[in-house]
Amino acid sequence: MRLVIVGASLAGLRAAQAARRAGHDGELVVIGAEPHLPYTRPPLSKELLQGRQELEDSALPVDELDVRWRLSTEATGLDRTRRRVRLRDGAEESYDRLIIATGCRARRFDGPGGGLPGVHTLRTLEDAVALRAALAATHRLLVVGAGFIGCEVAASARSLGLAVTMVDIASHPLAPFGPALGERWAQMHRDHGVELRLGVGLEGLYGDASGARVAGARLSDGSSVDADTVLIALGSTLNNEWLTGAGLELDPAVACDRTLTSTHDPDILAAGDIASVPAALAGGARVRVEHWTTAAEHGQLAGRNALADHAERESHTAPPYFWTDQYDAKIQALGCPALAEETPLLELAPDGTRLVAACVREGRAIGVVAVNAARRLAWYRRALQTPQPLGELAAALAQDGSSLGNPGGARR
Amino acid sequence: MIKVNIDLNLCQSHGECVAIAPDLFQLDENDFIVWQEEVDDGRRADLEAAVNTCPMTAISIEG
Ligand SMILES: Cc1cc2nc3c(=O)[nH]c(=O)nc-3n(C[C@H](O)[C@H](O)[C@H](O)COP(=O)(O)OP(=O)(O)OC[C@H]3O[C@@H](n4cnc5c(N)ncnc54)[C@H](O)[C@@H]3O)c2cc1C
Numbered sequence: 001m002r003l004v005i006v007g008a009s010l011a012g013l014r015a016a017q018a019a020r021r022a023g024h025d026g027e028l029v030v031i032g033a034e035p036h037l038p039y040t041r042p043p044l045s046k047e048l049l050q051g052r053q054e055l056e057d058s059a060l061p062v063d064e065l066d067v068r069w070r071l072s073t074e075a076t077g078l079d080r081t082r083r084r085v086r087l088r089d090g091a092e093e094s095y096d097r098l099i100i101a102t103g104c105r106a107r108r109f110d111g112p113g114g115g116l117p118g119v120h121t122l123r124t125l126e127d128a129v130a131l132r133a134a135l136a137a138t139h140r141l142l143v144v145g146a147g148f149i150g151c152e153v154a155a156s157a158r159s160l161g162l163a164v165t166m167v168d169i170a171s172h173p174l175a176p177f178g179p180a181l182g183e184r185w186a187q188m189h190r191d192h193g194v195e196l197r198l199g200v201g202l203e204g205l206y207g208d209a210s211g212a213r214v215a216g217a218r219l220s221d222g223s224s225v226d227a228d229t230v231l232i233a234l235g236s237t238l239n240n241e242w243l244t245g246a247g248l249e250l251d252p253a254v255a256c257d258r259t260l261t262s263t264h265d266p267d268i269l270a271a272g273d274i275a276s277v278p279a280a281l282a283g284g285a286r287v288r289v290e291h292w293t294t295a296a297e298h299g300q301l302a303g304r305n306a307l308a309d310h311a312e313r314e315s316h317t318a319p320p321y322f323w324t325d326q327y328d329a330k331i332q333a334l335g336c337p338a339l340a341e342e343t344p345l346l347e348l349a350p351d352g353t354r355l356v357a358a359c360v361r362e363g364r365a366i367g368v369v370a371v372n373a374a375r376r377l378a379w380y381r382r383a384l385q386t387p388q389p390l391g392e393l394a395a396a397l398a399q400d401g402s403s404l405g406n407p408g409g410a411r412r
Numbered sequence: 413m414i415k416v417n418i419d420l421n422l423c424q425s426h427g428e429c430v431a432i433a434p435d436l437f438q439l440d441e442n443d444f445i446v447w448q449e450e451v452d453d454g455r456r457a458d459l460e461a462a463v464n465t466c467p468m469t470a471i472s473i474e475g
């Protein structure tokens with residue numbers, strides 16, 4: 001049996017390791033567009049930018065894995081009838097089972113000035129090295145987009161002492177967590193000296209007198225912001241183009257069942273950011289998670305499942321989980337916060353620095369967001385596997401007695 | 413027996429390991445990780461899942 005994995009990052013590596021561990025002794029090929037062996041991305045916006053970690057520290061241990069790595073090699077097409085992956089250089093790899101793990105790339109700003117020197121995005125090691133070097137010579141950084149990566153880079157840049165402006169068309173940072181929590185994130189960034197420009201979009205970037213470098217941005221309210229470095233953090237785009245015309249269901253990620261098997265082809269599985277998989281906390285709807293832990297879990301499961309017949313494959317059941325570190329806050333989320341209609345506080349420590357909020361949709365908790373409360377999150381992982389009436393979750397919490405504290409006056 | 417080690421300089425109390433094997437890994441009152449250092453061979457699959465799911469690659473196993 002020939003197993004081919006496309007995408008040599010977290011999900012692809014975990015799939016290769018799991019397949020070998022589960023006894024796959026046939027050929028194992030991992031095709032990756034980047035020149036590197038797999039590395040981990042979270043430090044790129046945090047420890048690496050802050051200078052607390054070096055490049056080598058982000059390498060993922062690859063052990064003595066018996067894999068034929070085809071690095072710096074991009075898959076450009078998929079022929080399912082001949083079971084071949086087409087490569088950029090014209091060569092092909094044939095497979096019996098295929099795991100798709102091509103993830104995402106950073107979305108670029110294609111408006112005026114988007115290509116000026118000094119304008120960055122952040123997804124790869126090269127991006128991080130370039131941004132780190134640029135920050136060393138930057139006075140004012142403009143971050144466009146107050147999502148996870150934008151907020152993390154803003155926090156890292158503040159820790160380096162740079163002046164930081166962050167703009168977002170949304171009314172709050174970390175918009176998927178909703179406006180109530182959004183007020184807290186906004187305050188946190190202001191308290192740390194970030195100038196926030198919310199509810200305004202980016203119109204265009206302009207260069208300095210010689211046009212050789214970016215010098216600032218024009219915003220949708222007619223104002224402008226000077227900056228010598230700009231980070232575009234407008235989310236990500238799926239690396240799914242190579243699958244066009246292959247006859248798989250793209251939604252636009254690879255639509256899968258719970259076993260990570262593509263809905264149209266039992267010999268093809270998907271894992272990580274590129275996979276769209278039904279989630280219990282989303283009421284069984286397919287979701288794309290785009291976070292580290294799910295990519296690691298998907299990879300491990302896809303590697304095992306690829307060896308089995310479709311009927312014998314296991315389901316992915318762990319709820320989506322992710323974290324972000326900003327200043328001294330570790331924010332962790334479980335479930336599907338982006339689908340929530342409101343986020344009432346469930347727990348609040350007396351000093352206000354630690355909390356847990358429920359993510360509620362149609363009266364049911366479908367997730368939680370925790371700040372500096374890792375141990376409490378472990379409790380919710382057990383308590384919240386499927387959507388649960390908020391009252392029942394609150395009652396279980398009252399029974400448990402290990403809450404951080406009663407949010408009291410907060411809206412319930 | 414399998415020896416389990418966690419590099420406390422790396423662990424950031426994500427609690428992935430706790431979710432996978434709550435009887436082997438726990439977070440204490442201060443969110444610090446505590447774990448069973450010698451684990452029966454029968455639990456290898458759980459330990460390997462913890463090693464591969466820890467976002468900080470802080471967990472290692474021997475034997
Ligand atoms: C700066 C940054 C910080 C992050 N921080 C956090 C965090 O704090 N917490 C968290 O939960 N998540 C975080 N994430 C998200 C997390 O890193 C991703 O969810 C994870 O990398 C997904 O892994 P993956 O293997 O599915 O995809 P990716 O890591 O995107 O890897 C896909 C790989 O496939 C390759 N590829 C693409 N197309 C092709 C092709 N046609 N042929 C061959 N190869 C191809 C790509 O080059 C890439 O190497 C962060 C991401 C970034 C960029």
Ligand code: SF4
Nearest residue numbers: 423424426427429466
């Ligand atoms: S999963 Fe890793 S980082 Fe998280 S608590 Fe366990 S050892 Fe620490």
